[in-house]
Amino acid sequence: MSQFDDRERAFEAKFARDQEVQFRIxxxxxxxLGEWAAERMGLTPEETDAYAKAVVQADFEEAGDEDVIRKLAGDLTAASIEISDAEIREALNQKTAEARRQFIDKEN
Known part of the structure; x- marks a missing residue:
């Protein structure tokens, strides 16, 4: 039974680590994404930093990416920048890959 318990604990620990890594990425x-949108809106470096933090916070509203996409679309539209959801989703995919690369580089 001890061997089974050890295996179960190892799987639980791996799951917790994987979840933490995914959260960080x-x-x-x-x-x-916030920095990308801020650049398109022509924000100052201070405004860019605050906006990027606001985008990170927006992701806690609901599960999935829709809350972030909605925030970016609304803010860009309010800044008179025409952008489609498809463009935002493409940026989201690119920034996901970039964030993953940065995380891996940081770990090595």
């Missing part, structure tokens, strides 16, 4: 991706 998603938070980094959201920050990168």
């Amino acid at each position: 998603t938070a980094r991706r959201n920050r990168l």
